[in-house]
Every structure is written in C-alpha cells, then in structure tokens.
Amino acid sequence: MPFDLLSEPIRKYVRDKRWDQFRPIQVAAIKRIMTTDCNYILASRTASGKTEAAFLPILSKVNFNEEGVQVLYISPLIALINDQFLRVEELCRYLEISVTKWHSEANKSAKNKLLKAPNGIVLITPESIEAMLVNRAHEAKHLFSNLKYVVIDEIHSFIGTDRGIHLKSLLFRLQSINRSKFCIVGLSATIGDFNEAKVFTGEAENTTVLIDKTAKEINVVFKYFKESGAELSLELMKDLYRETFDNKTLIFPNSRGRAEEVAVKLKKISERIGGHPYYFSHHSSVDKEVREYVEDFAKNNRRNNFTIACTSTLELGIDIGSVDKVVQIDAAHSIASLIQRVGRSGRQGNKQSNLYLYATNNWSLLQSLAAWLLYTEGFIEPPAVMDKPYDILAHQILSVVRERSEIRLSDLVYVVKSDFAFQAISETEITEIINYLFETGMLEKLGREIIIGIEGEKIVNNRDFYSVFTAEQNFKVINEGSTIGELPFSPLIREDENIFLAARIWKIKLVDEKARKIFVVKALDGKRPMFYGGAGDVHPRIRTKMLEILKVDTQYDFLDAKGLDEINELRKDFSTFTIGDILYDRPIVEKIVRSKKEDEDLFVSEFCSFTGTKINRTIGLFLYIADVEYEVADYNSMFTISASIENLRDIFESITSDVDNTISRLLEDKPAILDFSKWGKLLPPKYQTILVRDKYYDIENTVEFLRNIQLVEPSTLD
DNA sequence: GACCTGCTGCGGGCTG
Numbered sequence: 001m002p003f004d005l006l007s008e009p010i011r012k013y014v015r016d017k018r019w020d021q022f023r024p025i026q027v028a029a030i031k032r033i034m035t036t037d038c039n040y041i042l043a044s045r046t047a048s049g050k051t052e053a054a055f056l057p058i059l060s061k062v063n064f065n066e067e068g069v070q071v072l073y074i075s076p077l078i079a080l081i082n083d084q085f086l087r088v089e090e091l092c093r094y095l096e097i098s099v100t101k102w103h104s105e106a107n108k109s110a111k112n113k114l115l116k117a118p119n120g121i122v123l124i125t126p127e128s129i130e131a132m133l134v135n136r137a138h139e140a141k142h143l144f145s146n147l148k149y150v151v152i153d154e155i156h157s158f159i160g161t162d163r164g165i166h167l168k169s170l171l172f173r174l175q176s177i178n179r180s181k182f183c184i185v186g187l188s189a190t191i192g193d194f195n196e197a198k199v200f201t202g203e204a205e206n207t208t209v210l211i212d213k214t215a216k217e218i219n220v221v222f223k224y225f226k227e228s229g230a231e232l233s234l235e236l237m238k239d240l241y242r243e244t245f246d247n248k249t250l251i252f253p254n255s256r257g258r259a260e261e262v263a264v265k266l267k268k269i270s271e272r273i274g275g276h277p278y279y280f281s282h283h284s285s286v287d288k289e290v291r292e293y294v295e296d297f298a299k300n301n302r303r304n305n306f307t308i309a310c311t312s313t314l315e316l317g318i319d320i321g322s323v324d325k326v327v328q329i330d331a332a333h334s335i336a337s338l339i340q341r342v343g344r345s346g347r348q349g350n351k352q353s354n355l356y357l358y359a360t361n362n363w364s365l366l367q368s369l370a371a372w373l374l375y376t377e378g379f380i381e382p383p384a385v386m387d388k389p390y391d392i393l394a395h396q397i398l399s400v401v402r403e404r405s406e407i408r409l410s411d412l413v414y415v416v417k418s419d420f421a422f423q424a425i426s427e428t429e430i431t432e433i434i435n436y437l438f439e440t441g442m443l444e445k446l447g448r449e450i451i452i453g454i455e456g457e458k459i460v461n462n463r464d465f466y467s468v469f470t471a472e473q474n475f476k477v478i479n480e481g482s483t484i485g486e487l488p489f490s491p492l493i494r495e496d497e498n499i500f501l502a503a504r505i506w507k508i509k510l511v512d513e514k515a516r517k518i519f520v521v522k523a524l525d526g527k528r529p530m531f532y533g534g535a536g537d538v539h540p541r542i543r544t545k546m547l548e549i550l551k552v553d554t555q556y557d558f559l560d561a562k563g564l565d566e567i568n569e570l571r572k573d574f575s576t577f578t579i580g581d582i583l584y585d586r587p588i589v590e591k592i593v594r595s596k597k598e599d600e601d602l603f604v605s606e607f608c609s610f611t612g613t614k615i616n617r618t619i620g621l622f623l624y625i626a627d628v629e630y631e632v633a634d635y636n637s638m639f640t641i642s643a644s645i646e647n648l649r650d651i652f653e654s655i656t657s658d659v660d661n662t663i664s665r666l667l668e669d670k671p672a673i674l675d676f677s678k679w680g681k682l683l684p685p686k687y688q689t690i691l692v693r694d695k696y697y698d699i700e701n702t703v704e705f706l707r708n709i710q711l712v713e714p715s716t717l718d
Numbered sequence: 719g720a721c722c723t724g725c726t727g728c729g730g731g732c733t734g
Contacts, residue, residue: 076722076723076724077722077723077724078723078724103724103725104724104725104726125723125724125725126723126724127723127724127725128724128725130724130725131724131725131726134726135726135727136726157722157723161723163723163724230719254719254720254721255719255720255721256721257719257720258719283721283722284721284722284723311721311722312721312722312723313721313722313723315721315722316722316723330719333720333721337721461726462725462726463724463725463726463727464725465725465726466724466725466726467723467724467725469722469723469724471723471724531720531721532720535719535720535721536720536721536722634720635719635720
C-alpha cells in the first residue's frame with residue numbers, strides 16, 4: 001500500500017487533507033521513489049497531483065536533519081515558484097522543514113538566513129543557479145553540496161531547447177560539487193518523446209518514465225469565419241461573445257496584438273449590452289503586477305465569470321484554477337501547445353474539457369483540423385534535438401572559468417568533456433573553441449592557469465550573462481505613475497496615437513526616447529499594438545496531415561457548415577492533382593509570365609511543399625544556392641519559384657548536402673542570421689556556420705525530402 | 719501575420 005510506505009508526518013498530512021485515495025501517478029511515484037534510488041519522469045496531465053506525487057515520497061524518505069539543502073526544486077518560471085512555494089510549505093509544516101524561494105524577486109533576508117544555516121528545500125530557477133555558480137561559487141558549494149533530490153518542474157518546457165541544454169549543464173555542475181549522487185525527478189505534461197526526457201537526467205539507463213495516460217475527454221467545436229481585414233470582424237466577435245459571456249474562458253489568439261484586440265473588443269460589446277466587466281489580457285508585455293492581479297482574479301473568485309485573452313504565458317502550470325472553455329483562434333503552432341492549452345479547461349468533477357477552434361482563413365482551418373486529428377491519433381511533436389550545442393558550450397566555458405576563478409587548460413577541457421550536456425562534442429572541437437576564446441580576449445593565460453580575459457569580463461560581469469535567451473528592448477508604458485506594460489518601438493508609438501494594452505485603451509501623451517518610457521492617459525478608441533518576433537516552427541507531420549485531409553472526403557461532424565464547405569472547397573482546388581504517396585507527392589503548377597523588362601516569356605512554378613517550417617526554410621536555402629528567385633509563404637507551405645518544372649526537377653535532383661560554404665558566405669553578408677543564438681557570437685566562424693546549418697536549417701531531412709519528391713502536375717481533364 | 723522564459727551587486731532615496 002502506498003500510504004503505508006510514507007512517513008508518519010506525511011500520513012498525517014494526507015489524513016488531514018481527507019484524501020480518500022491517491023491519483024494513479026501518485027501511487028506509482030510513491031511506490032518507486034520510496035523503494036529505489038533511481039531517477040523518474042512523472043508524466044501526467046495538468047492538475048493531476050504531480051507535485052505531491054514527487055514531494056510526498058521525497059519528504060518521507062530524506063533525512064532533513066543533515067546539514068545543507070537536501071532538496072532542490074527547479075522551475076522555468078518565477079510565478080510557478082511562488083505558486084508551488086505555498087503548496088510545498090504547507091506540506092513541510094508537518095515536518096518542520098524550511099522552504100526557501102531563491103530567485104531574483106525573492107526575499108533577500110530569507111536567502112541570507114539560508115546561507116547561515118543551509119537546510120531543507122530550495123525553490124530556484126536555472127538562471128539563479130547560473131548566477132550563483134558565477135558570482136558566489138563558494139556559497140553554491142556551501143548550500144548545495146549535500147543534495148539528495150533535484151525536482152524539475154515542467155521538464156517538457158526544457159527538453160529540446162537551449163534553456164534545456166543550459167539546465168543539463170547546470171545539473172552536471174551541481175552534481176560535481178556534491179558529496180554523493182543526487183536523484184532527479186522530472187515533472188511533465190504528456191510529451192512527444194520520452195527517450196529525450198530520460199536522456200535529460202544524464203543517466204538515461206537509470207531513469208524510468210511513469211506515465212498516466214488517462215486523458216480528459218475533449219469536446220471540440222470548430223467555427224469558421226472567413227476574415228479579410230487586418231482586424232477581426234464584428235460577426236466573429238459577436239459569436240465569440242455569445243460563446244463566452246456566461247463562462248470562465250481563456251482565449252488564445254496566437255499573438256499579443258491580437259490578444260489585446262480580442263480583450264478590448266469583447267469588453268466593449270459587454271459594456272454596450274450590460275454584461276460583466278471582467279475582460280483581461282495576459283502576455284509578456286503586460287506588466288507583471290497587472291498579470292498577477294489577473295491570475296489572482298481567475299484563481300480566487302468563484303462567483304464571477306471572466307475572459308482572459310492570452311498567449312503562451314498561461315500555457316504552463318501557473319495555478320489559475322480551472323476554466324470552462326478554451327478558445328483557440330487560428331491554428332496553434334504545435335499540437336503540444338494546443339494540448340497544454342486545452343488542459344486548462346474542465347473543472348473538478350466535470351470530466352470534459354471544452355475546446356473551441358475558430359479559424360479566420362482556409363489554411364489556418366486546415367492546419368487546426370490537421371493538428372486536432374493528429375492529437376486524436378496520439379501524435380505529439382518530438383522535441384528538436386541539438387546534438388552539438390556549441391553556443392551553449394562556449395557560454396558554459398566562460399561560466400566554469402569564472403566559477404573556478406582560475407583553472408588549468410587540461411582541467412577545463414576535462415570538465416567540459418565530462419559534461420553530459422555536451423556529450424557529442426569532441427575534445428578537438430572543445431580545444432578549438434577554447435583557443436578562439438583566447439584569440440578574442442574572452443579568456444587569458446596567467447602562467448599555467450586560465451582566467452577570464454578583458455573582453456570576457458565585460459560579458460561575464462553583465463546581468464545578461466545568466467540566461468541563454470535574448471530579450472527584446474522595450475519602452476515602458478506608464479499611466480499616472482503606474483506601469484501598465486511594455487511596447488516595442490513601432491510607427492504606432494507617437495504622441496496622440498491611441499493603443500490597446502492590458503485590455504484597455506490609451507492615448508499616448510509623451511514618448512521619452514532616452515528613458516524609454518511612454519506616458520499615456522485613458523482613451524475611448526484605438527488600435528492594437530504592434531509586436532515583433534516569430535512564432536514557433538510547424539512540424540512536417542502537421543503539413544502532411546493537411547495534404548491527407550485534402551485527399552480524403554471525410555465529412556467531419558465537429559466542423560460547422562461554413563468550415564466544412566471551406567474544406568470541401570480546398571479539396572476541389574486540389575482534386576486536379578493525383579496524390580498517391582502522402583509523404584512525397586507534391587502539387588506543382590507551371591505558369592508562363594511575360595517579363596516586362598526583357599520582353600520574353602518566363603516560367604514560374606507554384607509549388608506546394610506541404611512540409612514543416614524548417615524544411616521550407618532550407619528549401620529556400622537550396623533555391624538560393626541554385627541562384628533561383630523565389631518567394632515562400634509558410635502558412636500554406638507555398639513557393640512561387642522563377643523556374644520551370646523541368647528546371648526545378650533538375651535542381652532538386654542535384655541537391656548536395658554540402659552547404660557550408662554558402663552558409664559561411666551568408667553569415668558574412670548577413671550576420672543577423674545568427675540572431676537566434678545569443679552566445680553563437682562567441683564561436684569561431686567555422687562553428688557559427690555549423691550552428692546555423694544544424695539549428696536554423698534542417699539539411700538532412702530536406703535533402704531526403706527533395707531527393708524523394710515527386711512533382712505532381714494538374715491532370716489535363718479540362 | 720508572427721510565443722515565452724530570467725537576472726548581480728551596489729548605491730541612492732525613502733519609510734518606519
């Protein structure tokens with residue numbers, strides 16, 4: 001019995017909570033964690049008791065009388081730490097274990113208290129671990145050299161990302177200052193590739209994934225509104241209002257600007273007809289305090305209905321309670337993301353989640369439908385795995401040198417070589433990168449020791465050093481002394497322009513460019529703000545599924561009539577292409593255009609690749625190498641290429657995988673191509689090229705795709 | 719048309 005395995009104080013906690021039974025993931029975790037010293041990944045949907053599944057057995061098992069912090073909980077978000085702190089602290093009161101928050105906004109005297117007598121549990125972010133290792137290595141050792149368990153929350157948000165590689169390296173570095181081996185427990189929503197989750201602990205063979213696959217039943221409704229303008233039509237907004245006014249709803253419109261538009265427009269409709277005023281927006285550009293107010297409102301009020309228009313800020317595990325409906329406007333970029341969003345709905349006792357998928361154009365409708373069907377087939381995108389993360393390696397080399405103050409070359413190479421985050425990178429490569437860091441003044445030799453160089457000091461001593469991702473430079477938006485949020489500079493940011501922010505309308509009174517501040521007053525009408533930055537890549541499987549939907553004639557009963565008509569219309573357009581092999585048969589149409597300048601006929605091919613964003617980008621690279629002009633739109637995966645079909649066949653057949661020269665030329669012409677990597681600029685040119693090749697492009701899969709592709713022309717029946 | 723995440727140490731001013 002799992003209950004009997006737990007320690008007495010924890011059993012008392014369970015009794016006091018009046019839990020009549022454990023959730024499946026808790027049963028599995030208690031049994032395993034209590035009886036073994038293995039690493040575990042607990043995979044189970046949102047709100048299924050994962051935190052308790054990890055902490056009940058860990059708190060039962062670990063002897064907290066020992067000196068030093070015993071359990072380290074790592075979270076991707078400060079907000080999540082603050083949330084979990086309350087839960088974990090309540091649990092720990094039964095054992096008189098202290099719990100300390102350690103992040104930039106955490107109470108400083110609590111941190112100092114911990115430094116005096118390290119013990120108990122610490123909740124921390126990866127960046128705070130990095131900062132501690134860099135600035136106060138001795139304190140890091142003082143606190144964290146006797147860890148028994150490391151719990152990583154929302155581990156799926158790290159897997160397959162730069163931040164994840166960074167965290168892996170930090171885990172390795174924590175392990176190397178520990179007296180004995182600590183165990184890792186990762187908490188995760190259902191993820192696409194459990195193998196990658198196991199590898200994440202650095203000990204795949206000693207890591208077991210415990211999965212609870214029971215999913216909530218999802219009630220899905222598709223709604224189609226053909227939109228032509230830049231703004232959402234009144235018709236759509238009215239329908240959205242009718243669906244949401246008497247519910248607790250989250251709306252995901254895929255962008256910050258559109259989230260503002262939706263929140264403001266719904267609020268206006270509600271005002272006009274005397275509905276409730278609880279319409280909010282929640283995204284990275286809304287001020288933190290305003291966001292906390294919104295989260296708090298959603299969590300703590302039972303009586304009032306509300307609607308929050310948001311971005312992925314409300315996708316992760318911050319506790320906002322549960323909502324009745326989740327609305328997705330146009331296709332989410334991934335299935336994983338869609339499922340996380342749906343997981344926010346379905347209240348306790350009610351087994352169903354409600355998902356409304358609005359589409360505003362035919363391709364978005366098709367993509368949404370494809371994502372939904374793939375989900376019902378059990379497919380979730382696997383994470384993008386980066387074998388040789390040279391940029392994070394360079395960052396960590398600087399960090400390790402700073403941590404040690406001085407270190408011999410052989411020791412440095414040894415440390416980095418042993419780091420499981422960089423397993424696939426060879427010793428020769430590491431040495432080459434270190435040598436380049438000498439050349440550029442990042443590192444310096446002092447006798448036989450290596451220290452941080454003059455150029456390196458500038459980087460390492462900057463606050464920006466602790467993270468591996470970049471942040472946009474914004475203007476603060478201020479009304480009557482209080483900050484509402486932030487906006488990037490755009491043509492709209494001018495005095496007397498009216499803009500939406502935090503679900504309200506503002507008139508800009510003054511722009512202080514030097515202080516990067518925008519002063520605003522309340523207004524009655526305005527425009528949604530402009531933001532820059534891209535969304536995530538779409539996985540090839542989604543695009544293949546889109547083609548498959550066009551090929552069959554299934555009449556989906558969860559689509560509304562307009563949506564079904566639109567799908568059938570698209571099917572008609574594509575019915576002229578005979579697609580046999582879904583993976584490689586791709587539609588193409590050749591047109592002849594009269595060139596204006598040179599007065600001759602030119603061939604233009606319209607080619608639908610039906611593949612992922614990254615492969616489309618790489619096809620673009622190959623066309624660039626072949627010196628062919630083209631345009632590409634990723635949303636419908638369509639290329640317009642200045643070449644005949646015959647010509648294109650030749651190009652696709654003669655594709656080679658040797659593109660390094662082109663990429664290094666590209667890097668010289670347009671260094672901004674490396675902007676996706678914050679620390680890539682530390683690398684020798686050769687490694688920058690490889691980074692762009694492997695991370696920005698997908699050479700291997702594109703070569704395979706193009707070698708196998710069969711270009712299908714329309715049948716000539718008409 | 720296009721997401722998100724985090725952050726030291728120190729000094730100055732203010733409050734209790």
